[in-house]
Amino acid sequence: MTPDVIFIGAGVAGLGAAWLLAEKGVKVLVLERDEAGAGTSGRAGGMLAPSAELKFGEEELLKFELESMRLWPDFVARLEARSQMKVDYRTHGTLIVAVDRDDLERIDHLWTYHRELELEVQRMDGDALRELEPGLAPGIPGGLYVRGDHQVDPRLLVQALVKAIRNAGGSVREGCRVLAIETEAGAVSGVQLEEGFISAPSVVVSAGVWLKEIEGLPKDDRPRVRPVRGQMIAVECGEPPLLKHVVRGPDAYLIPRSDGELVIGSTMEEQGFDPALTAGGLMDILVGAWEVLPGIHQARVLGTWTGFRPMTLDNMPQVRASSVPGLFWSVGHGRNGILLTPATAERMVSVYEGSVLVG
């Protein structure tokens, strides 16, 4: 069976659109060189936090993020129904906390920007924050409560997308490396694997930071994606849990999961493809987490890992047709790939459908 469209890379930048297309009866095949989510998606924090992650000057990205946030509730309900599994979508909201008065100035500055953009963000003093999260450090002078910023477990999200694709008749093949894109008369004809050729009229490159390893991509049009390393550590959240809300301090964020894990991240390091954990990286996020939630001192360490964020120069993802007919990009989701999953999926579907109709 010849697929209608091949996705290269089983991270959320590919899986979302593959699922939606499969449900529309399009024959999709997702090829992943490792396991689904092993590259970047399964290593992410999973914050759905346009307001908490807001950076000055990134209004275009914010617009795309807010569009995605609006899609999340329906997207997750449908995904959980179709995959018959839960993805730990939690709507407790996010707290942005300051650790001292200087830090509170920075946060108030951000809050001004939130209000300019009409984002729903509530300013709170330290006592009000500790009312919501009694474990927060006594010295925290204040911060912001973002009721609308949520979270999901990225590993479960990836698993659910794979199941939903398969339940809709699509294919996901793991341990299968694409060596090159092949073209015929200037248009995509398929992909070359180690073990042979698969013909397909359309190919979506959703390979994240590993984009450049694929031969045959149009160099002039190829998105520039570079890896930015993040170090993470997971500890036991305990019972009763140390935390219910996502909490962002100045030097670390803390994400409680329903399975009892508390995920702590993360560094932003321009270190190429070096997957190392470093003494300083671990130290910085541990201290950053401890200064907002001192109770983690006794928490058992469950694991440590690093991931590579696929960053572009302007931090905007590239979800579009390429200069080669039949070839599409869905890469460069940076810090926000999990959040952007529904909007990316919908945009890719409409780009694909528009292109197929024209063709």
Place this chain on the structure above:
Amino acid sequence: MTPDVIFIGAGVAGLGAAWLLAEKGVKVLVLERDEAGAGTSGRAGGMLAPSAELKFGEEELLKFELESMRLWPDFVARLEARSQMKVDYRTHGTLIVAVDRDDLERIDHLWTYHRELELEVQRMDGDALRELEPGLAPGIPGGLYVRGDHQVDPRLLVQALVKAIRNAGGSVREGCRVLAIETEAGAVSGVQLEEGFISAPSVVVSAGVWLKEIEGLPKDDRPRVRPVRGQMIAVECGEPPLLKHVVRGPDAYLIPRSDGELVIGSTMEEQGFDPALTAGGLMDILVGAWEVLPGIHQARVLGTWTGFRPMTLDNMPQVRASSVPGLFWSVGHGRNGILLTPATAERMVSVYEGSVLVG
């Protein structure tokens, strides 16, 4: 072949004496439930540092340690010759560094005690310390240089002892759990394993913190040994190495190995047999190491682990005959088991020989 003496536990508290006895023609059998060194010895830092580890009021322990220090050079030379391997015995000396003026007061207090005990310890200012170790933090105001405090790689030490025992005709059996000591007419007759009974006229219990799991020990005379957890992390020492000397700061020690590892330790935690790493434990030793050697910030993490020190109430090891004829103790070496290896071995040999002559 019936052994003359069985050692229960292949940590350094047993292996040292087993080797010396094997070389004297005694038929020794060492039984280890896991791998040699897996319990405590292989997880140790390996500092040979009576002066740097000195605690007020522990003169008796110090005497035993100094005796062991005098034995180390000959012990290691003979061990390396007999085992045909190196154990990374390094004699660069140890630096005890203060991180601020208060801390320097504490160190000067310790130095007074060193001089009372006529230990050879040199007081240095910060610049002199940085002359020896250029990577030390610029703010370090001073400290002590202990030329005579050395180090060894505990994992190599364990391997070398096992090889030397075997080369001398002794046996070391790993993966072999002793369930009970058996007696006959009030004297030791052998040990009971899961897979059968081994008869022997003498048994040395060198099982460290796991002592209590062995049935049939005389309860009134059994040493009280409790586990005190230590958390450790190893990072890449780099080239040129970040460090040559062992360095002790107020909150962490750093031990450079010739194979490029830099071992950082350690916490002292009364947590029973819980082997967990904790967020706070890792954070404390990382911060403790970073404040004396800022260059570790970029150092790649190679591994993390915990160990249990076999502590006694008075911190003195018990190397002696028990109340049961043929049964001996070599347990409770606390923080200093590696340092005490030669003196423990010699003491055990003389206790054993004295007892056999009397018998």
